[in-house]
Amino acid sequence: MDTEAMRPAEPKDAGQARPARPGLVLAACCLSQLVVVLDGSIMNVALPAVQSDLSFDQNSLQWVLNAFMIPFAGLLLLAGRMADLFGRRRLFLTGIAVFTVSSLLGGLAVSSLWLILARAGQGVGAAIIAPAxxxxxxxxxxxxxxxxxxxxxxxxxxxxxxxxxxxxxxxxVEWLSWRWVLLVNIPLGAVLMFMVASAVAESRDPQARRRLDVMGALSVTLGLALIVYGIAEGERYGWGSTRILTALGAGVLLLVFFLVDQAKLAEQPIMPLSIFRSRSVSVANAVTFFGGAAMLSTFYFITMQLQLVLGYSALHTGLAYLPLSLATFVGAGGCSVVVARTGSRPVLLVGLVLAAVGLLWLSRADETAAFAADLLGPTVIFGIGLGLLITGTANAATADVPESQQGLASGLLNTNQTLGSAVGLAILVAVANSRTKEAMKSVDPADAVARAHALSSGYERAFLVTAGVLAATVLIALAAPKARR
Structure with a gap:
């Protein structure tokens, strides 16, 4: 007699029906996250073509990127909490739909405003997808x-x-058109909709009432949006201008109100501050803030070094990123067994050290640099370190969090990475520009060789500062809890 068949079925968690195809769930989540991160960078090399086709001026062109970043940063926390309350599968599908439709509209854009609004829609969809x-x-x-x-x-x-x-x-951009940078998301979105609908089981916090803290949601979203706006536009209007100071000041005040609301006023807060009682969560979010700053700024300055200093084309620049991409993949995937045995702390420490070493080496590259001799090694080391950081922070940020707050923890981690990227890039661009202007004072502006040297010296300074920030972040990672036996 089959004794297994006679055993009563184990009760399932009311909030989660376990999927029959976990492999497809994993594939859907990984592909979705890849598309979200990819879309934050894929437009970079298309900007010159977009500017020419839709008549952007030099100041407004940056909004092709900022229009995506601002709603993405501002809505991550709200979207993460909504996933816990209203259903993770439902929010997952909604985010994919918004992202795909916005990509279609962006690919069909006939004016600069049209494209900016479509990019904002992509940011909203990405903010829903990422914590899901x-x-x-x-x-x-x-x-x-x-x-x-x-x-x-x-x-x-x-x-x-x-x-x-x-x-x-x-x-x-080289083989088709900049429009296909956006239109390629349509078939990807269709595939993702099918994968999520077929494999992901609905889950939510069964104990929570389906209510949102509206005041908290508005204050954190507007506060983050104003801070990102102030950082993004600081170089354009001047850091001491009334516009920028007002935006940053109002953003800070709104975030202070948000914290008061979460601690004292909200009946059902979207970010219960008790989540930070977990040392693992607090350390993970601090590390991911500085790691995000290092990731986006390094990608930005490597791209500038390759195209503006070394004269690479858009296609050659993309090919030069292949070793970094593969190294990040190996670093993130290869440490999964280590994380299970040792916990996140050693992974975070090694990742920070490797990324800092890679940036120190990268800072030695100048306008005479050769890819194989001067760029390949440091970008591979940086990529491995970055992969370790991403996996380590993801584990640490969610390991000690109850299932009812997994969406919140995910949204919080993504929010800190996005804010770190925006803050870090703005500061490091200012550092690089200051060094470049200093180097250009004693040379002829029309001298192409001198200008390349000045630009390269600015990028070198930015790499050094970023390496120092990552080295200092090691002190934060040391506070992460050790693995439980």
Missing amino acids: TLSVLSTTFVEPKERAKAFGLWGAAAGSGGAIGVLAGGVI
Whole structure:
């Protein structure tokens, strides 16, 4: 007699029906995160073509990127909490739909305003997708080894997305049109809709009432949006201008109100401050803030070094990113077994050290640099370190969080990475520009060789500062809890 058949079925968690095809769930989450990260970088190499086709001026062109970043940063927390309350699968599908439709509209844009609004729509869709991918993984893979493996692959997709975006953008712009940088998301969106609808089981916090803290949601979204706006436009209007100071001041005040609202006023806060009682969550979010600053700024300055200093084409620039992309994938995926055995702390420490070493080496490259001798080694080391950081922070940020708050923890992690990227890039661009202007004072502005040297010296300074920031972040990572036996 089959004794297994006679055993009563184990009750399922009311908030989560376990999926029959976890492999497809993992593939959907990894592909979704890859598309989100990729879309944040793929437009970079297309900007000159976009400017020419839609008559952007030099100041307004940056909004092709900023229009995506601002709603993405501002809505991540709200979207993460909504996933916990209203259903992770439902929000996942909604985000994919918004992102895909916005991509179609962007690809059909006939004016600069049209494209900017479409990019903002993409940012909204990405903000819904990003926390959904991580919260679905967290609630699907609960066994430590499976969880570590899943997070490793998710981290590889997230870490390599930026570099793949530059490569894909260069190929698409050179062989097709900048419009296909956006239109390529349509078939990807259709595939993702099918994968999520087929494999992802609905889950939410069964104990929570379906209510949102409206005041909290508005204050954190507007506060983050104003801060990102102030940072993005600081170079254009001047950091001491009334516009920028007002935006930054209002953003800070709104975030202070948000914290008061969460602690004292909200009946059902979207970000219960009790989540920060977990030392693992607090350390992970601090590390990911500085790691995000290093990732986006390094991609930006490598691209500038390759194109403006060394004269690479868009396609050649994309190809130059392949080693970095592969190294990030290997670093993120290869450490999954280590995370399961040792916890996140050693992974974070090694990742920070490797990334800092790579940037120190990269700072030695100047206008005479050769790719194989001067750029290949440091970008590979940086990529491995970045992959370790992405996987380590994802594990640390969600490991000690109850299932009912997985969407919140995911949204919080993505928010800190996005804010770190915006803040870090703005500061490091100012550092690089200051050094470049200093180097140009004693040379002829028309001298192309002197200008290349001045630009390269600015990028070198930015790499050095970023390496120092990552080295200092090691002190934060040391506070991460050790692995439990």
